[in-house]
Amino acid sequence: MISAILFYNEKGEVILLRNFRGDIRKSTSEAFRQKILAKKDTKFPIVQLGRVTFFYIRVEDVYIVACTGGNCNAAVVFESLYKLVEVFKSYFGGLFNEDTIKKHFPLMYELIDEAFDFGYPQNIDPEVLKTYIIQGKPITAQKAQQLSVHATGQSNRxxxxxxxxxxxxxxxxxxxxxxxxxxxxxxxxxxxxxxxxxxxxxxxxxxxxxxxxxxxxxxxxxxxxxxxxxxxxxxxxxxxxxxxxxxxxxxxxxxxxxxxxxxxxxxxxxxxxxxxxxxxxxxxxxxxxxxxxxxxxxxxxxxxxxxxxxxxxxxxxxxxxxxxxxxxxxxxxxxxxxxxxxxxxxxxxxxxxxxxxxxxxxxxxxxxxxxxxxxxxxxxxxxxxxxxxxxxxxxxxxxxxxxxxxxxxxxxxxxxxxxxxxxxxxxxxxxxxxxxxxxxxxxxxxx
Missing domain, CATH: 2.60.40.1170 (Mu homology domain, subdomain B)
Incomplete structure (x- = not known):
């Protein structure tokens, strides 16, 4: 599935990188910056450079790029990226830009790791993630019960x-x-x-x-x-x-x-x-x-x-x-x-x-x-x-x-x-x- 997710600013600098599989090198991210971002050639949301395919979206002043070396479902990748943005906005008060990323590096990595497992989308629901990623606050009894409900697969009635x-x-x-x-x-x-x-x-x-x-x-x-x-x-x-x-x-x-x-x-x-x-x-x-x-x-x-x-x-x-x-x-x-x-x-x-x-x-x-x-x-x-x-x-x-x-x-x-x-x-x-x-x-x- 997804090999890595990269976050670029408008200058083409990588501000955050999560490499799930270890098969994406620094030269790969540099190629995307030079051939796409530097030339401002962003007409097509899917670009293939060599053996790597890049799927990217833009939110405010940030480019979110998912790259893979295999053949994967493009619709799933884009849906996962947009859902991930919803998660970030729910945690950052509706804001998502370069400044918020730099202020919340640890939380960003934690959310990405919970949302993806070895590059496969697992759980990208903001309400569910908030039950156990609580930004350092102690887990209350109510939160623990909600977490148990989601973990055991029981439905709320x-x-x-x-x-x-x-x-x-x-x-x-x-x-x-x-x-x-x-x-x-x-x-x-x-x-x-x-x-x-x-x-x-x-x-x-x-x-x-x-x-x-x-x-x-x-x-x-x-x-x-x-x-x-x-x-x-x-x-x-x-x-x-x-x-x-x-x-x-x-x-x-x-x-x-x-x-x-x-x-x-x-x-x-x-x-x-x-x-x-x-x-x-x-x-x-x-x-x-x-x-x-x-x-x-x-x-x-x-x-x-x-x-x-x-x-x-x-x-x-x-x-x-x-x-x-x-x-x-x-x-x-x-x-x-x-x-x-x-x-x-x-x-x-x-x-x-x-x-x-x-x-x-x-x-x-x-x-x-x-x-x-x-x-x-x-x-x-x-x-x-x-x-x-x-x-x-x-x-x-x-x-x-x-x-x-x-x-x-x-x-x-x-x-x-x-x-x-x-x-x-x-x-x-x-x-x-x-x-x-x-x-x-x-x-x-x-x-």
């Missing part, structure tokens, strides 16, 4: 919350990304999910949340057997999990239950990812191209839904690319409506409702402009698909229980659970081979 109706809304939202090759093999399949909560609870309740995680089911045989009796014995393996800071990680590591005291309002409790080996695509798409003449070909796309027939996909949109020199198309569809949209260079097939375990097909005849047939070959962009499947998850994740207690007593609250699967980058490539046929398969036409 107002103590006197009162709601007429205690309610918790749980939304499990999954996005399916898929890439299928021209030979109908899956190149990439991934599910990125998140569990969003809307909490309207009085007091200081503790919530314990459990789902059909494989390790959790192995540790709780009673719940596993109960799920099997209900026909829900599927056990899920998650590759990556990220929790909200309110979750007690020690409890999760011990018995795989998610225990937390929720903040008030809306927040994301958990994010997770599921790799290719466990992903079952909600839709199978099989495209075929049949060429009739040099100026006309037919595209047939068959779509089959693989999810349970009790679910219905909504807002299904299939984008079928066609060449840029397409003059007109005629489409025959069994359900929905298809239309050629010249601005998209594609046939847009929209289906309001697509039941589970069903299949449908579109047959489209594409007429090209003869005058531009000899242009470069058509690159065949992939077919893209968007959809939403309410009350279903592609991964099979299921909430087994959500217990709410306060002072180890039962807590009266309504719980509402909603599932949603939606399409992300759902792409299917055209086949490499093109069939040939002299017959016209289009019997009915719809523009």
């Amino acid at each position: 107002p103590p006197d919350l009162v709601y007429k109706n205690n309610e918790m809304y749980i939304d499990i939202i999954e996005q399916v990304d898929l890439l299928v090759s021209s030979r109908h093999t899956i190149l990439n399949a991934e599910v990125n999910g998140q569990i969003n909560l809307r909490v309207h609870l009085s007091g200081q309740p503790e919530c314990i949340f459990g789902f059909n995680d494989k390790l959790f089911m192995d540790k709780h045989n009673d719940l596993s057997q109960r799920a099997v009796r209900r026909g829900r014995g599927f056990q899920l393996e998650l590759d990556d999990i990220q929790f909200h800071k309110c979750v007690k990680l020690g409890r999760f590591n011990a018995d795989r239950t998610i225990a937390f005291v929720p903040p008030d309002g809306d927040f994301t409790l958990m994010r997770y990812r599921i790799s290719e080996r466990l992903v079952k695509p909600p839709f199978n798409v099989n495209p075929v191209i049949i060429e009739h003449t040099n100026t006309r070909f037919v595209v047939q796309v068959t779509i089959s839904s693989t999810f349970n027939p009790q679910f219905v996909a909504t807002q299904v949109v299939v984008k079928i690319p066609v060449p840029h020199n397409t003059a007109r198309t005629t489409c025959d569809v069994s359900i929905g409506a298809a239309k050629f949209e010249p601005t998209q260079h594609a046939i847009m097939w929209r289906i309001t409702n697509f039941p589970g375990c069903s299949s449908t097909q579109i047959t489209a005849s594409v007429q090209l402009l003869a005058s531009v047939v000899q242009q470069a070959p058509w690159p065949k962009p992939p077919i893209a698909m968007q959809f939403m499947v309410p009350m279903a998850t592609s991964s099979g994740l299921e909430v087994l229980f959500m217990n709410i207690t306060e002072n180890k007593l039962n807590y009266q609250a309504e719980r509402f659970i909603r599932y949603l699967t939606r399409g992300g980058n759902y792409l299917i490539r055209y086949p490499d081979t093109v069939g040939r046929n002299t017959e016209n398969p289009i019997k009915a036409t719809k523009n």
